[in-house]
Amino acid sequence: MPAVSRTHLVLIPSYNTGERLFSTVSAARAQWNPVWVVIDGSTDGTGERLxxxxxxxxxxxxxxxxRNQGKGAAVLHGLRAAQEAGYTHVLTMDSDGQHPADLIPAFMQASQARPETMVLGRPVxxxxxxxLRVRGRKVSNSWTQLETLFAGIGDSLYGFRVYPVEKLIAVMSRQPWMRRFDFDTEAVVRLAWRGVxxxxxxxxxKYLTAEEGGVSHFNYLRDNALLTWMHTRLMIxxxxxxxxxxWRRLRRAPPFQR
Structure with a gap:
C-alpha cells in the first residue's frame, strides 16, 4: 500500500453513485493514502457500506x-476537515469512475513540486x-479564459485536480455560490483571481454507460442554466x-514587457 502522506489527500464527493463508488475508492486507495469520501446525502446505502x-x-x-447539498458543499466539508487535520492540499476526483486513479501520484508530485499552484486535469x-457535452465545455472554457485574462487554465470543468486547501476555503467562505455543479469552474476562476x-x-x-455502472446526475437544462448564471456573475x-x-499582471511582467 502507498505510504501515508501528511500534506496531500484524495477527496471524493459522492451522491447516489451505486456500485461504481466502491471500485473508484479501491482504485484511489491503491494509488494514495489517505483517501477521504464525503457521502452527500446518498439514499442508495453506499454510505453505510463504505x-x-x-x-x-x-x-x-x-x-x-x-442531506444532499451539492458537490461543492461536499468538497467544502472535506476541505474544512482536511485543514483541521493539518493537510495543505486535496486532490478531488469524481466517484463515478470517469477519472484516472492511476494518475493520482503524478498529480500529487506536481503539486508537491509547486505547492503554490493548482494542478488541473486537462481532459483527453x-x-x-x-x-454535446464536449462542445458545451468549449463554450465554458472560452468564458473562463476571458474571466481570468487568459491565465492558462486548460479546462474549467474537469474535476480531477489538486487544490491548495487554505486558499480554496478562503474563496468559498466569502460567498454563497460554488456549492453545486458550478463548483469546479468558479473555483479555478476565483483562485486565478487570487494569483494561484x-x-x-x-x-x-471516460463516460461509462449504464451497463458499465455509469451514473450521471447532469441535467442539461438545470445545470446549463446554473452555468449561465455563474458566468454572468463572474463576468460582472x-x-x-x-x-x-x-495592475497585478503588469507588476508581474518583466521590465521589457511593460
Missing part, C-alpha cells in the same frame, strides 16, 4: 452528510464522450476587478 470498509482500512475515512476524450497559477496535465476521461465581477487584475 463506512464498513473504512472500519478495516485506516487509510480511508468517510463522512455521511444527512475518447469515443464515449457525448458530443494553474499547472495543466493531460488526463483521460470580472469587469469590477479588471483594473486590479491588470
Amino acid at each position: 463506512q464498513q470498509m473504512a472500519a478495516d482500512d485506516p487509510g480511508l475515512r468517510v463522512w455521511v452528510l444527512p 476524450f475518447d469515443a464515449s464522450a457525448p458530443l 497559477k494553474p499547472v495543466n496535465i493531460d488526463a483521460p476521461v 465581477e470580472f469587469v469590477l476587478r479588471l483594473p486590479a487584475l491588470l
Whole structure:
C-alpha cells in the first residue's frame, strides 16, 4: 500500500453513485493514502457500506452528510476537515469512475513540486464522450479564459485536480455560490483571481454507460442554466476587478514587457 502522506489527500464527493463508488475508492486507495469520501446525502446505502470498509482500512475515512447539498458543499466539508487535520492540499476526483486513479501520484508530485499552484486535469476524450457535452465545455472554457485574462487554465470543468486547501476555503467562505455543479469552474476562476497559477496535465476521461455502472446526475437544462448564471456573475465581477487584475499582471511582467 502507498505510504501515508501528511500534506496531500484524495477527496471524493459522492451522491447516489451505486456500485461504481466502491471500485473508484479501491482504485484511489491503491494509488494514495489517505483517501477521504464525503457521502452527500446518498439514499442508495453506499454510505453505510463504505463506512464498513473504512472500519478495516485506516487509510480511508468517510463522512455521511444527512442531506444532499451539492458537490461543492461536499468538497467544502472535506476541505474544512482536511485543514483541521493539518493537510495543505486535496486532490478531488469524481466517484463515478470517469477519472484516472492511476494518475493520482503524478498529480500529487506536481503539486508537491509547486505547492503554490493548482494542478488541473486537462481532459483527453475518447469515443464515449457525448458530443454535446464536449462542445458545451468549449463554450465554458472560452468564458473562463476571458474571466481570468487568459491565465492558462486548460479546462474549467474537469474535476480531477489538486487544490491548495487554505486558499480554496478562503474563496468559498466569502460567498454563497460554488456549492453545486458550478463548483469546479468558479473555483479555478476565483483562485486565478487570487494569483494561484494553474499547472495543466493531460488526463483521460471516460463516460461509462449504464451497463458499465455509469451514473450521471447532469441535467442539461438545470445545470446549463446554473452555468449561465455563474458566468454572468463572474463576468460582472470580472469587469469590477479588471483594473486590479491588470495592475497585478503588469507588476508581474518583466521590465521589457511593460
